[in-house]
Amino acid sequence: MSKRRIKKVAVIGSGIMGSGIACHFANIGADVLLLDIVPRELIDVEKAKGLTLNDKVVRNRLVNDSLKSALKSKPSPIYHQKFADRITTGNLEDDIAKVKDVDWIIEVVVERLDIKKIVFENLDKHRTPGTLITSNTSGIPIKFMSEGRSEDFQKHFCGTHFFNPARYLKLFEIIPGPKTSNEVLEFLNEYGEKFLGKTSVVAKDTPAFIGNRIGIFGIQSLFHQVKKLGLTVEEVDKLTGPVIGRPKSATFRTVDVVGLDTLVHVANGIYENCPNDEAHELFKLPEFINTMMENKWLGSKTGQGFYKKVKGDNGKSEILSLDLDTLEYRSKKRASFATLELTKTVDKVIDRFPILVSGKDKAGEFYRKNFAAMFEYVSNRIPEITDELYKIDDAMKAGFGWEHGPFQIWDAIGVEKGIEIMKAEGKTPAAWVTDMLASGSSSFYTVKDGATYAYDIPKKAQEKIPGQDAFIILDNIRKSNEVFKNSGVVIEDLGDGILNCEFQSKMNTIGGDVLAGLNKAVDLAEKDFDGLVIGNQGANFSVGANIGMIFMMAVEQEYDELNMAIKYFQDTMMRMRYSSIPTIAAPHGMALGGGCELSMHADKVVAAAETYIGLVEFGVGVIPGGGGSKEMALRAQDTFRKGDVELNTLQEYFLTIGMAKVATSAYEAFDMGVLQKGKDIVVVNKDRQIATAKAHARLLADAGYTQPVKRKDIKVLGKQALGMFLVGTDSMEASNYISEHDQKIANKLAYVMAGGDLSEPTLVSEQYLLDIEREAFLSLCTERKTLERIQHMLKTGKPLRN
Ligand code: NAD
Numbered sequence: 001m002s003k004r005r006i007k008k009v010a011v012i013g014s015g016i017m018g019s020g021i022a023c024h025f026a027n028i029g030a031d032v033l034l035l036d037i038v039p040r041e042l043i044d045v046e047k048a049k050g051l052t053l054n055d056k057v058v059r060n061r062l063v064n065d066s067l068k069s070a071l072k073s074k075p076s077p078i079y080h081q082k083f084a085d086r087i088t089t090g091n092l093e094d095d096i097a098k099v100k101d102v103d104w105i106i107e108v109v110v111e112r113l114d115i116k117k118i119v120f121e122n123l124d125k126h127r128t129p130g131t132l133i134t135s136n137t138s139g140i141p142i143k144f145m146s147e148g149r150s151e152d153f154q155k156h157f158c159g160t161h162f163f164n165p166a167r168y169l170k171l172f173e174i175i176p177g178p179k180t181s182n183e184v185l186e187f188l189n190e191y192g193e194k195f196l197g198k199t200s201v202v203a204k205d206t207p208a209f210i211g212n213r214i215g216i217f218g219i220q221s222l223f224h225q226v227k228k229l230g231l232t233v234e235e236v237d238k239l240t241g242p243v244i245g246r247p248k249s250a251t252f253r254t255v256d257v258v259g260l261d262t263l264v265h266v267a268n269g270i271y272e273n274c275p276n277d278e279a280h281e282l283f284k285l286p287e288f289i290n291t292m293m294e295n296k297w298l299g300s301k302t303g304q305g306f307y308k309k310v311k312g313d314n315g316k317s318e319i320l321s322l323d324l325d326t327l328e329y330r331s332k333k334r335a336s337f338a339t340l341e342l343t344k345t346v347d348k349v350i351d352r353f354p355i356l357v358s359g360k361d362k363a364g365e366f367y368r369k370n371f372a373a374m375f376e377y378v379s380n381r382i383p384e385i386t387d388e389l390y391k392i393d394d395a396m397k398a399g400f401g402w403e404h405g406p407f408q409i410w411d412a413i414g415v416e417k418g419i420e421i422m423k424a425e426g427k428t429p430a431a432w433v434t435d436m437l438a439s440g441s442s443s444f445y446t447v448k449d450g451a452t453y454a455y456d457i458p459k460k461a462q463e464k465i466p467g468q469d470a471f472i473i474l475d476n477i478r479k480s481n482e483v484f485k486n487s488g489v490v491i492e493d494l495g496d497g498i499l500n501c502e503f504q505s506k507m508n509t510i511g512g513d514v515l516a517g518l519n520k521a522v523d524l525a526e527k528d529f530d531g532l533v534i535g536n537q538g539a540n541f542s543v544g545a546n547i548g549m550i551f552m553m554a555v556e557q558e559y560d561e562l563n564m565a566i567k568y569f570q571d572t573m574m575r576m577r578y579s580s581i582p583t584i585a586a587p588h589g590m591a592l593g594g595g596c597e598l599s600m601h602a603d604k605v606v607a608a609a610e611t612y613i614g615l616v617e618f619g620v621g622v623i624p625g626g627g628g629s630k631e632m633a634l635r636a637q638d639t640f641r642k643g644d645v646e647l648n649t650l651q652e653y654f655l656t657i658g659m660a661k662v663a664t665s666a667y668e669a670f671d672m673g674v675l676q677k678g679k680d681i682v683v684v685n686k687d688r689q690i691a692t693a694k695a696h697a698r699l700l701a702d703a704g705y706t707q708p709v710k711r712k713d714i715k716v717l718g719k720q721a722l723g724m725f726l727v728g729t730d731s732m733e734a735s736n737y738i739s740e741h742d743q744k745i746a747n748k749l750a751y752v753m754a755g756g757d758l759s760e761p762t763l764v765s766e767q768y769l770l771d772i773e774r775e776a777f778l779s780l781c782t783e784r785k786t787l788e789r790i791q792h793m794l795k796t797g798k799p800l801r802n
Pocket residue numbers: 013014015016017018036037062066108109110111112115119136137138139161162163164262
């Protein structure tokens with residue numbers, strides 16, 4: 001059989017999930033046919049226009065409206081608005097025959113078995129044999145849906161469960177039906193990881209599969225505990241948020257966002273379909289949830305849930321929280337616990353768990369009860385929902401945004417210590433856990449030679465987790481492959497002659513120690529290796545330069561030192577470009593300010609699709625001073641072509657900095673000129689990023705990399721450009737678009753990007769531009785309003801417009 005390729009998919013159903021899934025396939029370059037039902041009634045606008053139910057616009061109204069509203073929603077389901085052109089819409093009556101041309105049909109219609117069965121019956125008539133056909137059901141058993149379908153259908157049918165929102169949540173559960181072929185399962189498993197950028201998890205056909213079964217257990221368990229422990233909604237959110245590596249929305253705020261009705265629907269499904277679950281009663285809804293459902297307090301969609309936003313007397317909005325005893329909204333109370341204070345200085349979340357479960361206060365009690373219940377539940381779900389313990393962790397991390405799964409947390413506490421806590425809480429682990437300890441494995445996971453092993457229950461031994469060879473997990477090699485370390489970076493040997501420089505600073509800010517580390521990395525690579533990757537696997541690539549350090553020097557008026565520090569930054573960036581080895585930057589998440597400048601100076605960028613990159617220095621009252629202003633001027637002139645209005649091109653690059661634009665995906669960064677077509681590339685799966693970056697470093701090295709020639713041919717436009725910019729900023733200030741201080745910063749940037757006030761267009765060197773960039777940066781650091789901006793950012797994390 002020829003290799004299966006996915007060029008075209010049909011998505012059936014364009015609701016919340018259908019539209020999101022359609023957009024995600026468009027994101028990765030597939031052609032999408034999105035179909036939905038024909039509306040049965042005309043709406044007023046259609047009546048007013050004299051349309052009938054036979055008119056095409058009416059027949060496709062449902063699907064077109066759904067897609068349109070999805071494309072407008074925030075955060076956007078699509079990497080780039082122009083990718084929406086890859087989606088064609090239609091309806092299930094006129095266009096169903098078109099599914100014969102697609103490689104994969106994904107059913108995403110309402111969660112009703114009767115409806116899904118009719119849809120599949122129709123699709124079976126039109127699909128070409130061999131076409132993949134899958135359902136996005138959250139809970140209907142897969143085996144029921146393919147009943148009565150053709151043999152070929154059943155062989156190519158299974159569940160493919162995306163999580164909402166499809167672009168952002170990484171879990172992709174694959175649920176085989178009774179006759180799904182192995183070829184199909186293996187293909188989807190790989191496709192999910194490699195092309196969709198997901199964590200593929202093959203689950204058994206049990207109610208709610210893996211992610212929701214465990215996730216809903218966790219939430220229900222909290223619903224039942226919160227009143228018993230006398231905790232408030234905001235206290236539970238504090239205890240179950242970032243402190244334990246979970247999203248900021250934690251528990252109750254997440255339910256508000258997802259919708260209480262969605263959660264209740266899944267919980268009820270588990271309650272009805274899992275009568276033998278030892279935690280069966282826990283899936284029954286507590287009284288306060290029933291009342292909330294009756295009151296339609298479903299969360300964001302109905303304006304109130306566990307939280308409610310109101311406008312106070314002073315016109316300021318306030319977020320109230322629900323008192324679960326009185327079921328009335330009241331002002332939020334500050335949630336603080338002594339145990340949490342103890343973890344404030346513990347940077348790595350995984351190191352906090354032993355401290356949290358030893359807490360002497362209510363928080364300690366909460367964590368002991370919670371983890372004891374969770375450990376018992378997850379251990380008992382094997383082999384019911386999966387045979388492999390790591391799949392439960394994978395599902396929770398990818399589907400719920402947890403940094404660590406239950407078994408990893410249990411390992412962090414210590415398996416035996418965990419059992420001790422469980423016993424004290426009246427809980428017992430499944431027998432295989434005690435068997436594991438008896439067999440000599442003292443933890444669920446181990447790391448050997450850079451690879452992760454997990455305990456295999458039938459084999460009673462640690463087995464290498466399959467599929468990880470496409471990944472490089474820095475956590476696994478940081479110690480064993482360390483070549484150099486200082487307080488800002490660790491430099492690791494990635495093998496095959498390639499080094500990696502990994503930031504270790506808070507939020508991966510770039511300060512003196514990181515810059516020293518980068519220089520050291522280039523030194524080492526030039527001496528003994530063939531290439532260098534600058535990459536990490538933290539939450540963000542880098543939030544930018546360490547502005548705390550800049551602030552201190554500026555306040556103390558140590559301008560010489562500040563000048564040297566900025567020069568050091570610039571020189572380091574230039575070394576990224578002008579060294580004898582190829583350098584590859586691997587940005588992901590936030591890559592702001594200095595993080596963006598660093599990326600722009602590497603020989604190549606291997607960006608994660610989810611990269612939010614931009615030069616945001618205006619927000620702290622300065623211009624990009626680490627070569628970013630120079631680089632944008634250089635790139636603008638590189639795109640000058642005969643006949644182009646050069647000033648307009650330059651202005652576009654100027655505005656990218658002046659408006660502190662941040663791309664909402666790597667693809668948008670190409671439009672901004674921050675990433676460059678033909679040079680930089682995008683990987684959809686962040687987990688593959690370092691391995692891909694390494695491969696590209698190797699390729700460049702093997703192609704005979706030589707140090708680029710220093711540029712002295714940068715055409716700057718001088719007074720001609722400066723004049724235009726100054727007129728522009730003046731009128732913007734006059735019409736109150738920007739503040740006086742904004743104008744001052746913009747004029748400094750204008751000076752740099754124009755190459756100063758040269759009387760005519762001139763060719764200059766990069767160093768010339770860097771020198772005027774640094775001068776402008778320094779002069780802004782003497783401004784009181786710039787210092788206020790920096791201070792505000794340091795205090796609140798938000799920009800101040802003064
Ligand atoms: P939705 O209500 O937003 O969309 C349902 C779609 O089904 C609509 O486009 C509707 O027009 C269409 N539809 C209705 N009747 C139909 C019929 N008779 N024939 C064909 N199509 C019909 O629902 P959703 O949230 O997008 O859920 C769709 C599927 O995805 C469900 O199986 C659901 O369980 C699953 N799912 C939902 C989520 C979530 O968070 N919403 C997450 C994962 C999986």
